[in-house]
Amino acid sequence: MSILIGSETKLVVCGLTGREGSFHGLSNRRYGTDLVAGVTPGKGGGDVDGVPIFDTVHEAVAETGANTSMVFVPARFAADSILEVADAGVELVVCITEGIPAHDMMRVYTHLRRGRTRLVGPNCPGVLSPGQANVGIIPAHFFSQGGVGLVSRSGTLTYQIGNELAGRGFGNSTIVGIGGDPIVGSSFIDVIALFEDDPDTKLIVMCGEIGGDEEERTADYVAEHVSKPVVAYIAGFTAPPGKTMGHAGAIVSGSSGTAQAKAEALEAQGVRVGRTPSEVAEVAAELSGAAA
Amino acid sequence: MDLLEYQGKQLFRDHGVPTPAGRPAQTVVEAVEAAEELGYPVVTKAQVLIGGRGKAGGIKVANDRDEARRHAEAILGMDIRGFTVHELYVEKGSRIAEEYYAAILIDRGAKAPMAMLSRMGGMDVEEIAERDPAAIARIHIDPLVGFQDFHGRRLAFEAGIAADVIRPTGALLARLYEAFVAEDAMLVEVNPLLVTEAREVVALDAKVTVDGNALYRHPRTAALRNPGADDEQEQMARERDLTYVKLDGNIGILGNGAGLVMSTLDVVAQAGGRPANFLDAGGGSRAEAIVDAVEVIVSDDRVDAVLFNIFGGITRCDEVANGLVTAFGQIDVTVPFVVRLDGTNDEEGRRVLGEAELPNVQVEKTMLEAAARVVELAGEGGGPSAQGGEPAR
Structure with missing residues (x-):
């Protein structure tokens, strides 16, 4: 057992087509995380190393049953991305992005506390359940x-x-x-x-x-x-x-x-x-x- | 990012928070012109990012042109606790009936804005809290709902301010909240919040801290360049985009990741040493950043020895080692370095350092050993003649 993530995790990465997003997303997949989708508006229909890309989180969730999201988008778009993930009904969102304005985070925090979505981060290295799943940038080999x-x-x-x-x-x-x-x-x-x-x-x-x-x-x-x-x-x-x-x-x-x-x-x-x-x-x- | 008083007041005025009339001035001539335009009495105020300006003689009242000139001459260039006064704010004098305290800030505990009001203004909020905690009314604002009239009423009644100014004070607080949100402030503090003899409520001071992460949507604020303390290394670090904080010891510290660097400072202090700085080369720690960091640290002539503490996660130790070799090639380093590399590609990193045979660089495997070693070297007085000539292993 573990907390937050484990063998049942199905991950959608917001920003999977970016340099950092693809590097860490694919490295999470190599570790054994079930990476089911990526989201980049305007790049729907494509793929990153076989992982399907969708235009919206809602579509990604409907098509793949993703239950966990990692947000890897630039700071000025990150609050919006977290809110989109919550709106799509994803249970857990892990936000790696650093530099999100504090006022944005106050609004996001207040909104999320009224719903069912749990947020870890932002400006964090993520979550690792050794032997099961890695969501984020923690070097798992230690x-x-x-x-x-x-x-x-x-x-x-x-x-x-x-x-x-x-x-x-x-x-x-x-x-x-x-x-x-x-x-x-x-x-x-x-x-x-x-x-x-x-x-x-x-x-x-x-x-x-x-x-x-x-x-x-x-x-x-x-x-x-x-x-x-x-x-x-x-x-x-x-x-x-x-x-x-x-x-x-x-x-x-x-x-x-x-x-x-x-x-x-x-x-x-x-x-x-x-x-x-x-x-x-x-x-x-x-x-x-x-x-x- | 902290704003000077007059910059904060400009933001206040933009959002309808009443303030006395005033003009910034950078020269004595400008200050006298401002005083003449405003009419006497005027208050000449040093614009520095540090408290205690009044006690230091940085705030003076002038009743005529001569006095205004003398005050401007005295205050410009004055040193207030390490900050040189480069700018003045000349403000129309106010007739004071009461001095309150008001602030809105981000309360980390509640993860929401908190508004505060006290009828005991003019002194430090911590001093008020100590003397009479009940004298500070505090309420949280739901960031999705915003500041409502009842928030203002509750604060005013709970703080026990004069009955005739409850409405204007509530109105001012609502405007202050608007400024706080619209300008992405972490803190807006008004101390004192003044009730004039004419029973007008105005912000006599402005302490504003804006969120550096939100500057991209505030180009006008982002363009303000506020000199911090006159410190060479802090300025160098700013130009190189490094996170650097000066401390008062003689051991230069460099690491990757804020938490690890803080921990490194602690371990060095426990080993009996005194860190000269905090410097985070960042998560990525590319070779270029390492060169910049070494440059900043060794430019500080108080530094007798340097501890370089890297735990490779995403950062690869071999890349850091290469950065260090490059830095030593470009910079004339005369103080001993202790390098601790652990984590991703650490063996490769140590091999790179060993092959480079850098003078005055020693490699240690653990944080504690590295801290003990650097304290020893700094104690010897460091410098090129110190014993640390053993090449890297």
């Missing part, structure tokens, strides 16, 4: 199937931590990159709730960073609702206030959003916090009785 559910705001840091975990023999049920923007579709809490209900996830690792109060709220949620062990990592202890550290969302404003405050909030609720990526793997090993 990860194998196993019991750790990994959720992160960052891309390369996720690979770093996944690699440290692999070094200790851990595999993963699912890896979810929720994205580094101020407004993202799925929060740590949304994803951790899914891991809690997933029988194959034995331990949860969350990888946060400065900015906002997501990690603090997650700490309270974990204390109240999560029975599985949770290990956390927070990046940005040395970040000065008022400076955006790369991700649009990674900024300490005033007294809130510091790494210190986040680590303390998590520890106060009994969540162990690793101080380095390798310490995260050490703590995970300790909590799971040295073996995965």
Whole structure:
């Protein structure tokens, strides 16, 4: 088992005909993801390496039964694309695109919360369920199937931590990159709730960073609702206030959003916090009785 | 992107938010002309992207031409916490009856706009919150519905502002929300929001942060060039389209991906070192970006040693290694480098570095080892005479 994506995933990629879209879409297919369609307005009827292209998401869904979408279109068209996917009734949309205006995302978020479509991202590396499906740009060769559910705001840091975990023999049920923007579709809490209900996830690792109060709220949620062990990592202890550290969302404003405050909030609720990526793997090993 | 006060006020006026009359000025002559046109008293205000202008002597009231000239002369060129004053805003003086606080911002927690109003203006919002949290009324706005009259009424009544200005304040907030949405702002803050002796409600200050991701649909705002702090490296990085933040240490840091770079800074600090900067070469990290990044880092003469931390995902370590070799060919590098390559094609990357036999470059396998090594090198004082001459393995 896994969360969000798995062997039942049927993927439609918005922007499959673009350079990045085709590169990653086809790489997801090589991994074993059931890539059923691509959407590019005006290119319907064509194909990308045998994958049929449609003009609209509605048509792609009607023809192929796609239940998951990856959005890989340029930032100024991405909000529209996510809304189209939701309107076509697709259950899950993973948006990789970075640089979508925050006001667009507020409207998209508010609209989607009133319907049934779940959004992961934007500005995220995607979702990988090792051995089953990959939707996004996570390099799958670092990860194998196993019991750790990994959720992160960052891309390369996720690979770093996944690699440290692999070094200790851990595999993963699912890896979810929720994205580094101020407004993202799925929060740590949304994803951790899914891991809690997933029988194959034995331990949860969350990888946060400065900015906002997501990690603090997650700490309270974990204390109240999560029975599985949770290990956390927070990046940005040395970040000065008022400076955006790369991700649009990674900024300490005033007294809130510091790494210190986040680590303390998590520890106060009994969540162990690793101080380095390798310490995260050490703590995970300790909590799971040295073996995965 | 942060706007200067007068730029923010221009956006306010475009959306009907009342502000006192005023003129920007770049020279003393322009400032005096503006003062003469506006009529005295005028307030001369330093235009810099940092708070505490008043305390630093960057805001002064003039009652005649001579005084206006003296103030302009004093404030232009002044240094306010690392920011040089290049522009002034000369504004018609207002007769102050009350000072409120108003703001609209994107609340990340609620993922919706939040509007705030307080009758305790003039001081920092955090100071208000500390003194009397109940004095700040806050409500969320549904972004699909927008700001309604009742939002304004609720804010006004809950903040306990004077009864006679409840309607104009609500109207101003509605206009402010319009500006916030139309201009893709992350924050619009008015502090103080002024009630004049004539009981008019006007925005006496404007702090506006617009979303850099939305500048493509705001060509006029995008054309504004606001000098940040006068920092050479930050400027170089901007020109090269790199994400760079200056810190106060002596160890240059370069990595790929914001999260990993933040983590690298932390690990270096834990090892007892002090990072000189944050620099994200980006997910793709092509050879060209690496050359640019090295150039920016080594131009900083505080840097005694550099840590180059790459975890290859989509980024291929061999490409990064080639970028580094190119950079060393083009730039005269005199400080030791510690390079950590892990992930996709890492062995190939290390082989490329080994064959290039770059002077002063050491390769480490893990992040922790690399951090320990660079701290050691920086501690030795770095420089070409340091011990780090061992060629890459």
